[in-house]
Amino acid sequence: MKAVVQDRYGSTDVLQVEEIPTPTPTGAQVLVRVHAASVNARDWHLMRGDPYLARPSIGFGSPKVKVRGTDFAGRVEAVGPDVRRLRPGDEVFGEADGAFAEYVCAPEDVVAAKPANLSFEEAACLPLAANTALVGLRDLGKVRPGQKVLVNGASGGVGPFAVQMAAGYGAQVTGVCSTRNADLVRSCGAGHVVDYTREDFTRDGRRHDLVLDLVGNRSLTALLRVLHPAGTLVLSGGGVSKGGSLVGPMGLLMRGQIVARLGRRRVRVLVAQPGPENLATLRELAESGVISPVIDRSYPLAEAPEAIRYLEVEHARAKVVVTV
Known part of the structure; x- marks a missing residue:
């Protein structure tokens, strides 16, 4: 699969779109075919390894997690043997490392059914x-x-x-x-x-x-x-x-x-951890019209580094989306 990979800290120049193995879900994991992912300030901080005080947890000389991206929306492709709520074909959204890729493997408890009234691009803005x-x-x-x-x-x-x-x-x-x-x-x-x-x-x-x-x-x-x-x-x-x-x-x-x-x-x-209850609440808020994602710009996966640069340099308003 194609993914945005980072082997060292630095500017967007350290991000490369590469072919890497597609992960296989085990236990209570689900494999999601990503249709869209959104860019967060977290992606910039991880790309830069900034601030330095965070490096014991994210990696000293290079990032522990090599594929960037966190928020995603797509369809479940496969599930591990311990998955109970989700099935292949389900439209979902969630939050897990490695979302700037054609597929992302995530624990079932950080993935939930996508709001019915939102597109994949809009749903990817939420988690x-x-x-x-x-x-x-x-x-x-x-x-x-x-x-x-x-x-x-x-x-x-x-x-x-x-x-x-x-x-x-x-x-x-x-x-x-x-x-x-x-x-x-x-x-x-x-x-x-x-x-x-x-x-x-x-x-x-x-x-x-x-x-x-x-x-x-x-x-x-x-x-x-x-x-x-x-x-x-x-x-x-x-x-x-x-x-x-x-x-x-x-x-x-x-x-x-x-x-x-x-x-x-x-x-x-504030430390916001993903979980099924909060994702369900976000779905309800979206479907009832209380919240509605605002998208500034969209970029294809191959231009994900430019999407992060836009967030960093141009002071993007609302959300920036990567489509897969």
Whole structure:
């Protein structure tokens, strides 16, 4: 099968489309013929090996996982002997390493039935990005109707889903983005948009019940300043950075964990793990129209390196998709 393979860290030049063996599912694994995959900031960080502090887990001299890509949608091609829910031919979406390929092998519990109303390209946008928004708002932020919610990074990969979900939960949403993305963020449900090129949302005097930070470009002190005393700050910090850093956005996340342990403010650090329950919830939200993927650009598999470059350099809005 064709796959986007990486043997060393670096720019998009280290990514090559190569022929590699098609994996065989064992145990509770399913083999999915990939129709589409989406690009995340995670793919860029793994390509660069950035930040350096993450290398003990992702690989010191070279990446442990050689095939890039995480989110996918397609049809089940084969199943292992312990698979119970899925069968060959099922249309599915999910999250697993190695999605930039013609086939991906994944545990059954990170794969679920595709939303019936979405194309494969749209469904591939959901797993990591929409799950991050779901966990940040519902599980950590405990969002409720009538609350004032601010999303910093409202036009990135996660942001439009976060704005749509928060609005769907009945919150009053403020989205922070650049001038060119203001209309997009409003269309997702933000009642108020802050253009960060003209205004500093941490100094505008507004206070919020919940702040979801998806960028990691503000200090912890500045982010806490926009919260009501009993408000909650949820830190993700998953955006694309300049690279070559020791800690990158992990520095902000570590400071947030310290503040949370001291118990002085409600700070939560977001780690979104894939699972069948959350994938089922995302399917329900998509089929009910609460969330609708926004796709900036699509690239064929052979141009997956260019798709990552576009995310890194051009500040892509919403999702970038790779079609297979």
